[in-house]
Amino acid sequence: MNPVQIIEARGVPLDRSDVDTDQIIPSEWLKRVERTGFGRGLFSEWRDDPSFVLNQADYQGAEILIGGARFGTGSSREHAVWALLDYGFRAVVASSFGDIFKNNSSKQGLVTVEIDDDDLQELLALVRAHPRTLITIDVATGIIEVAEAGWQRTFVMSPMTRERLLNGWDDIGLTMRHEDEISIFETRRDVERPSLRGLFDDQGRALQSSH
Amino acid sequence: MSGRTLFEKVWDDHVVTSPEGEATILYVDLHLIHEVTSPQAFDGLRLHGRPVRRPDRTLATADHNVPTEPLSVPVLDPVSKRQLEVLEENCAEFGITLFPRGHENQGIVHVIGPELGVTQPGMVIVCGDSHTSTHGAFGSLAFGIGTSEVEHVLATQTIPQQRPRTMAVNIDGELPVGVEAKDVALAIIRQLGTGGGAGYVIEYRGSVIRRLSMEGRMTICNMSIEAGARAGMVAVDDTTIEYLRGRPGVPSGAAFEDAADLWRTYRSDNDAVFDQEVTIDAATLSPFLTWGTNPAQVAPVTGIVPHPVDDADRRSLEYMGLAAGVAFRDVPVDVVFIGSCTNSRIEDLRSAATVVAGHRVAEGVRALVVPGSHRVKATAEREGLDAIFLAAGFEWREPGCSMCLGMNPDQLEPGQRSASTSNRNFEGRQGRGGRTHLVSPAVAAATAILGRFATPAEVTA
Ligand code: SF4
Numbered sequence: 001m002n003p004v005q006i007i008e009a010r011g012v013p014l015d016r017s018d019v020d021t022d023q024i025i026p027s028e029w030l031k032r033v034e035r036t037g038f039g040r041g042l043f044s045e046w047r048d049d050p051s052f053v054l055n056q057a058d059y060q061g062a063e064i065l066i067g068g069a070r071f072g073t074g075s076s077r078e079h080a081v082w083a084l085l086d087y088g089f090r091a092v093v094a095s096s097f098g099d100i101f102k103n104n105s106s107k108q109g110l111v112t113v114e115i116d117d118d119d120l121q122e123l124l125a126l127v128r129a130h131p132r133t134l135i136t137i138d139v140a141t142g143i144i145e146v147a148e149a150g151w152q153r154t155f156v157m158s159p160m161t162r163e164r165l166l167n168g169w170d171d172i173g174l175t176m177r178h179e180d181e182i183s184i185f186e187t188r189r190d191v192e193r194p195s196l197r198g199l200f201d202d203q204g205r206a207l208q209s210s211h
Numbered sequence: 212m213s214g215r216t217l218f219e220k221v222w223d224d225h226v227v228t229s230p231e232g233e234a235t236i237l238y239v240d241l242h243l244i245h246e247v248t249s250p251q252a253f254d255g256l257r258l259h260g261r262p263v264r265r266p267d268r269t270l271a272t273a274d275h276n277v278p279t280e281p282l283s284v285p286v287l288d289p290v291s292k293r294q295l296e297v298l299e300e301n302c303a304e305f306g307i308t309l310f311p312r313g314h315e316n317q318g319i320v321h322v323i324g325p326e327l328g329v330t331q332p333g334m335v336i337v338c339g340d341s342h343t344s345t346h347g348a349f350g351s352l353a354f355g356i357g358t359s360e361v362e363h364v365l366a367t368q369t370i371p372q373q374r375p376r377t378m379a380v381n382i383d384g385e386l387p388v389g390v391e392a393k394d395v396a397l398a399i400i401r402q403l404g405t406g407g408g409a410g411y412v413i414e415y416r417g418s419v420i421r422r423l424s425m426e427g428r429m430t431i432c433n434m435s436i437e438a439g440a441r442a443g444m445v446a447v448d449d450t451t452i453e454y455l456r457g458r459p460g461v462p463s464g465a466a467f468e469d470a471a472d473l474w475r476t477y478r479s480d481n482d483a484v485f486d487q488e489v490t491i492d493a494a495t496l497s498p499f500l501t502w503g504t505n506p507a508q509v510a511p512v513t514g515i516v517p518h519p520v521d522d523a524d525r526r527s528l529e530y531m532g533l534a535a536g537v538a539f540r541d542v543p544v545d546v547v548f549i550g551s552c553t554n555s556r557i558e559d560l561r562s563a564a565t566v567v568a569g570h571r572v573a574e575g576v577r578a579l580v581v582p583g584s585h586r587v588k589a590t591a592e593r594e595g596l597d598a599i600f601l602a603a604g605f606e607w608r609e610p611g612c613s614m615c616l617g618m619n620p621d622q623l624e625p626g627q628r629s630a631s632t633s634n635r636n637f638e639g640r641q642g643r644g645g646r647t648h649l650v651s652p653a654v655a656a657a658t659a660i661l662g663r664f665a666t667p668a669e670v671t672a
Pocket of ligand 1: 275319320342552615616
């Protein structure tokens with residue numbers, strides 16, 4: 001995943017509590033073979049309603065979703081995170097999160113910012129009053145602010161999650177810290193144990209005859 | 212210092228790094244992929260702009276949901292069709308060799324690796340499928356992984372792993388007549404239980420294993436996962452070397468002999484110590500079947516439905532529609548399935564054909580043979596096995612996983628009872644409400660002929 005240090009973007013006030021992953025991405029979307037394209041299914045039960053906040057002109061292009069309490073509870077489907085990212089969100093602000101959702105988010109580079117409910121209400125009010133106002137989330141310092149309004153709060157994040165986000169590490173990224181060792185090992189291994197190269201033609205037919 | 216086990220030799224060979232407090236990073240020599248567990252992994256790569264690190268250590272085949280009807284029948288289920296197309300697109304985009312439906316090398320992923328000779332001793336092999344343990348029959352360390360791990364291997368050609376413990380399962384003595392590798396596998400699972408192998412890599416040893424063909428060893432390693440083990444392995448010997456000689460994936464001439472010398476080192480040292488040892492006396496085995504809904508619920512085909520000892524047993528019997536005390540020889544079957552990565556190799560088909568030859572499938576029984584690969588199918592047809600099966604009233608199908616998991620149109624109907632050479636008898640595995648009894652190819656064949664559970668001796672006598 002890409003490193004995330006600072007997100008400066010507009011916010012959209014979803015302001016609902018207990019948004020579970022079934023609501024984020026309904027189960028009929030799980031049959032898909034792709035991991036992208038889930039943005040179309042994001043909140044699909046609600047998106048038919050023209051007054052739903054994501055449909056409002058003021059909030060088009062916003063990249064920070066401001067939820068309520070217990071955002072992302074329910075099933076473990078990673079598709080919920082894929083859907084938010086695919087739609088264009090880079091961070092979700094809420095007063096609390098579902099455990100697995102939070103964990104899945106950290107693996108995919110979606111920033112979850114947890115602040116007190118009072119602070120959340122203030123932020124919601126600011127965004128409602130000025131939909132085009134910019135919110136800044138600084139992952140390194142753990143600060144969320146609306147500079148225009150002189151509003152600033154801190155948030156807590158586990159050191160491991162912070163490291164992953166700042167460095168853009170996912171499990172693959174963590175392994176690739178050992179890229180040099182892998183390359184050295186691989187060079188030796190290619191001598192000891194040749195790969196499949198040259199075994200099949202471009203139609204997949206074996207180049208050497210079998211008995 | 213004591214010697215090393217086979218597992219330890221292969222593990223040690225593949226440690227890229229073992230950072231303090233983190234999982235060991237193992238190098239993967241061969242990554243096998245198929246249509247069902249790979250699409251999101253490829254999408255993950257695209258999402259993050261990552262290439263496949265070693266397309267030349269990755270090999271793809273279509274198997275899980277391909278129809279096994281003749282190739283002229285299109286893939287009717289749109290989701291399956293899409294998955295097969297996506298596999299083709301992904302392999303084309305990332306430069307991975309793919310054997311699509313109908314290709315001469317296509318087949319069940321765990322059948323084609325060995326038969327093409329790309330599965331070789333001393334390798335680490337992974338695949339997004341739990342029965343990857345099959346490849347351990349060649350003295351390699353082979354295990355199943357999830358979709359996120361598939362993505363990880365595609366991107367890094369490595370897999371982070373916690374080191375498992377080692378278990379030796381020793382099977383010595385003479386196998387009674389009519390007992391096949393599948394019966395040995397069922398006996399092992401019966402003894403260990405479905406969780407007995409958890410946390411272990413099993414090495415199968417002893418005179419019975421030494422005398423088994425590679426096909427038989429693969430059948431046993433295949434079902435390691437049913438005992439909860441991460442992988443199963445068998446030491447390399449002449450049988451291994453002779454199986455591999457001449458296959459497309461191995462070197463030829465002097466280079467083959469050099470490779471063979473190296474491969475022969477993949478065996479446990481005489482003074483190697485296992486964390487646990489289990490012994491099974493071959494003389495106690497007989498043709499077996501499973502009577503319940505987990506693969507450790509095993510009984511002799513000549514026996515009776517056991518009396519339940521706990522609630523799980525009672526639930527199993529209820530689901531299976533069986534009453535305790537009834538002789539299996541009085542239990543009729545509706546469907547006989549010979550196939551799956553456990554028992555769809557040429558030797559399995561030969562064994563079944565020997566029983567079937569000159570007989571007819573019993574009235575009302577649907578019997579099908581699904582060869583594990585196009586190569587198996589072609590060999591069987593050269594030997595005339597297809598004619599034997601067809602003359603007896605069996606269906607002779609195109610290769611694929613088929614009724615093993617019922618993702619394609621081959622499924623049991625609710626309440627139907629099958630004798631199946633596959634590996635899982637879970638509720639609904641072969642179709643909602645279906646009742647699966649796991650058996651060897653020879654028992655499946657005999658059961659098809661007599662229309663009820665039977666040992667091969669009852670037909671051939
Ligand atoms: S035959 Fe069955 S167990 Fe084997 S790979 Fe296919 S679905 Fe899995």
